[in-house]
Structure formats: C-alpha cells, structure tokens
Amino acid sequence: MAMVTVEGLSKIYNIAVKDSGLFGTLKHFWHRQYREIAAVKDISFAIASGEMVGFLGPNGAGKTTTLKMLTGLIHPSSGNVQVAGHIPFRRDAGFLQKITLVMGQKQQLIWDLPALDSLRMNAAVYDIPDKIFKHRVGELTEMLSLEGKLSQPMRKLSLGERMKAELLAALLHQPQVLFLDEPTLGLDVNAQASVREFLREYNQRYQATILLTSHYMADITALCKRVLLIHQGGLIYDGSLDGLHNNFAPYREVRVELAQPIGDRNDLQKYGQILNIDGQAVCFLVPRENLTKAVSQILAELEILDLSVNEPAIEEVIGSVFRAGTVH
Numbered sequence: 001m002a003m004v005t006v007e008g009l010s011k012i013y014n015i016a017v018k019d020s021g022l023f024g025t026l027k028h029f030w031h032r033q034y035r036e037i038a039a040v041k042d043i044s045f046a047i048a049s050g051e052m053v054g055f056l057g058p059n060g061a062g063k064t065t066t067l068k069m070l071t072g073l074i075h076p077s078s079g080n081v082q083v084a085g086h087i088p089f090r091r092d093a094g095f096l097q098k099i100t101l102v103m104g105q106k107q108q109l110i111w112d113l114p115a116l117d118s119l120r121m122n123a124a125v126y127d128i129p130d131k132i133f134k135h136r137v138g139e140l141t142e143m144l145s146l147e148g149k150l151s152q153p154m155r156k157l158s159l160g161e162r163m164k165a166e167l168l169a170a171l172l173h174q175p176q177v178l179f180l181d182e183p184t185l186g187l188d189v190n191a192q193a194s195v196r197e198f199l200r201e202y203n204q205r206y207q208a209t210i211l212l213t214s215h216y217m218a219d220i221t222a223l224c225k226r227v228l229l230i231h232q233g234g235l236i237y238d239g240s241l242d243g244l245h246n247n248f249a250p251y252r253e254v255r256v257e258l259a260q261p262i263g264d265r266n267d268l269q270k271y272g273q274i275l276n277i278d279g280q281a282v283c284f285l286v287p288r289e290n291l292t293k294a295v296s297q298i299l300a301e302l303e304i305l306d307l308s309v310n311e312p313a314i315e316e317v318i319g320s321v322f323r324a325g326t327v328h
C-alpha cells in the first residue's frame with residue numbers, strides 16, 4: 001500500500017524584483033514586478049508503507065520545498081499529493097497525528113526549559129493520555145540513550161543530545177510517516193551514527209514510513225535501499241542505491257603512486273580525469289571501456305611504485321549524475 005503518493009507535483013515561487021536605489025524603491029512601491037522560480041517541476045513518485053527512502057539533491061534542488069508540500073506547510077502550484085490517505089495542505093487534525101517533520105536546522109524544544117516540560121506541552125497538543133505519554137517517553141528515552149537528560153535544560157545538552165531530544169519530541173504522537181530534513185546536520189561522527197541507528201530501529205519496530213534528506217552519504221547508504229534524486233526541481237532518478245551505482249558509474253578510479261615528484265599536471269591528463277593529487281599519488285577517473293588501455297599506458301610510460309583500481313564511492317557517482325543534470 002502506498003503511504004505517500006505524488007503526481008505531477010510542481011511549485012513556483014513568485015519573487016518580487018526591485019531595482020536598487022531610491023528610484024527603484026519608489027518604482028517597486030507603485031509598480032511591483034515579479035520573477036518566477038520553478039522550485040519543483042512536475043515530479044511523481046510513490047512510497048510504500050514502512051519504506052525508508054533517501055531524498056538527495058544538491059543545494060537549492062527543491063528537497064525542502066517538496067517536504068513542505070508533503071507536510072502541508074505550503075500549497076503546491078499544481079499536481080496531487082496524498083500522505084497517509086490525506087491531502088496535506090488541508091492540514092486536518094487526523095493528518096497531523098499521522099506525520100512528523102524534523103528539520104535538522106530548526107528546533108521546537110524550548111532552550112531554557114528541560115525537554116520534559118516541552119514534551120508535556122506536546123502531549124497536551126496531541127491529546128496523549130498521561131499513561132501513554134509516560135510509556136512512550138520511557139521507551140524512546142531508552143532507544144535514544146537519553147536517560148537522565150530530559151530533566152536538564154536543553155541549553156545544557158550537547159548538540160547530539162539536543163537532536164535526539166528533538167527526535168523524541170517529534171515522535172511522541174507516534175506518527176506513521178516521518179519526513180526528516182537533515183536530521184544529522186552538524187553532528188559529530190558518533191552522534192550521527194547513533195541517530196542513524198535509532199532511525200533504523202524505529203523503522204523496524206513501528207514499520208514507520210520515512211523520507212530522509214541528508215548531505216551525509218553515510219546516512220543514506222546505511223538506511224535507504226531506495227533513493228530519489230532531484231536536480232533543478234526535476235526528479236532525475238528513482239530507484240535502488242545499488243542500481244545507481246551499477247548503472248551510472250561507468251568509471252573506475254585508478255590510483256597511481258609515482259616514483260618521482262609530479263612535474264606538469266597537464267602531462268597526466270591524457271590518462272583520465274584527475275580527481276586529486278596528494279604528494280606523488282594521483283587519482284584518475286577513467287571510463288570503464290578505456291580502463292585496460294589507460295592502465296597499460298600508465299605502466300608503459302610512467303615510473304610507478306603502486307597502482308590500484310577501485311569503484312568510485314557512491315558520493316562520486318551521485319556527484320557526476322548531478323553534474324550531468326540528467327540520467328539516461
């Protein structure tokens with residue numbers, strides 16, 4: 001059963017344009033002009049109940065705009081959206097009980113209060129009976145390893161603990177669908193891993209449907225078998241992470257350690273696209289079909305200490321898909 005259905009969804013923002021200076025301000029006052037920004041262009045996809053999907057795209061691609069339409073914060077310019085059987089922008093109470101939106105850069109818990117006080121307010125908003133409130137807080141506190149932290153003012157918690165408390169608050173009403181926008185933003189590696197582990201466990205325990213954006217590929221590779229790639233407002237890939245790797249990585253990375261210091265960088269470019277140079281080591285990106293030729297040429301023409309051939313990391317694959325702008 002599809003928990004999220006998106007059909008031909010678009011969002012156009014109208015931005016007021018103003019010339020500089022006093023004349024520009026006066027002109028803007030009397031004769032306002034607008035420019036259109038197509039933030040999301042005719043995207044369609046469906047997410048099944050219990051599925052965890054990664055939503056990837058470079059800055060400004062349209063991810064947050066899409067999440068805002070899926071959660072009813074803004075109206076689409078055109079197209080249809082259904083989430084858990086509801087039309088989001090109607091924002092009926094039943095819909096808000098079934099979803100949550102977590103934005104890594106925004107906080108809902110009050111800075112000077114212990115998280116527990118804010119959680120009590122949330123429980124009142126969502127009409128959660130005291131017994132259930134205590135049970136859920138206990139369960140989530142354990143899953144998030146937040147024992148002893150909820151009674152301290154938020155400002156005294158570490159960044160990672162604050163993010164976990166935010167997650168707890170966002171999940172108190174036990175939503176079926178989680179929209180997570182950069183939930184690990186700015187966290188150190190350990191805190192990222194523990195939030196990731198929590199999300200995996202939460203998804204398994206409650207069969208929650210999760211759409212997750214993250215700039216950290218480790219989050220996506222650890223949690224999402226399927227990814228949606230958005231670029232300049234258009235959906236350019238919807239499929240498995242493995243499929244992306246297999247189909248869209250027609251390159252191999254060739255790492256060569258030279259016996260002598262590197263002279264002219266231009267002399268090396270004939271072997272492949274130079275990814276980076278580190279001391280006497282060069283990393284090339286070589287089309288799969290040229291691999292044998294490039295390696296034989298390197299062995300014949302350069303004095304080398306070591307050579308290895310690797311598959312590019314998934315970050316590289318996605319980066320090249322975005323640079324190309326389209327996936328065939």
Ligand SMILES: Nc1ncnc2c1ncn2[C@@H]1O[C@H](COP(=O)(O)OP(=O)(O)OP(=O)(O)O)[C@@H](O)[C@H]1O
Pocket residue numbers: 013014015037038039057058059060061062063064065066
């Ligand atoms: N309220 C707004 N008014 C006008 N334009 C907007 C508004 N919000 C976003 N945009 C524009 O829409 C486009 C998509 O922005 P959006 O925030 O959805 O991208 P994003 O993929 O979430 O980016 P990031 O990863 O940087 O958060 C951008 O060009 C942005 O400048």
